Amino acid sequence: MKLISISSGKVLPLFGNHHPNYKSVVSAIHKKSISNLQNPIAIEINTLGVKGDEQADLSVHGGIEKAIYVYPSEHYEFWNALLTRETKKPTSLEYGAIGENFTIEGLLETDVFVGDKLLIGELEFLVVKLREPCFKFNAALGYKGASKAMLQSGFSGWYLRVLKTGVLTAGAKITLVPGPRNTSIAQQNKNLLNSRNQKDLWE
Structure with missing residues (x-):
């Protein structure tokens, strides 16, 4: 299990006809890899996440509780x-295209618990x-x-809170320390799928 890319983004206009009420909104969903296995630069990580990374809507992204968004590299084949x-x-999406800060390998939603x-x-x-x-995700991917x-x-x-700050470089090893193991990220997703209006996701 390891970290294979660290990505960061700035708040920019996000265009697209992917929501009936918005022709253009601002978002920092477009992240670019700033440290990866080919170019393993040391990046500062603070309590709000990757230094210099931005979020447009702090009610749904960012802050202490959603400082880092992690995404498994294994899923890129599906999206492509x-x-x-x-x-x-x-x-052929580049790491960061899903809006994640950390692209990792070796851990999936079924393996990770709140x-x-x-x-x-x-x-x-x-x-x-x-x-x-x-809908911003729809706009970002053009679908x-x-x-x-x-x-x-x-x-x-999934989102991470930063408990210990410092410097990280792509290629760093990941160790999972189990918590209470009551609800996996996969189970959270299943619960959301059962409760959410599917029609809303198309708009």
Whole structure:
């Protein structure tokens, strides 16, 4: 299990006809890899996440409880295949394209529970909750069904609180320290799928 990319983004206009009430909104969902296995630069991680990273809407992203968004690299194959099929354009997303700060390998939503700790390098993080997709995710990927696909696939990723700050570099080893193990991220996703209006995800 290891960290293979650290990504950061700035708040920018996000265009698209992916919501009936918004023709353009601002978002920092477009993240770019700033430390990866090919270019392992040391990046400062503070209590609010990756230094220099921004969030447009702090009610749903960012802050202490959602400081870092983690996404398994294993899911990129799914998105590339889906978008290639649905948009009729060959797609090869770069790490950070899902909006994540940390792209990892070796841990999936079924493996991770709310309250688990992740030790990454010398730093320490707490698993808080899954990521809930919205219309901005649809706009970012250029596909109106992206949010629905994330929810139905269970490929949501999850948020971390930073317990121990410091410096991280891509390639750092990840160790999972189990918490109470009551609710996995996969189970959270299933609960959300059962309760959420699917129609909303298309808008």
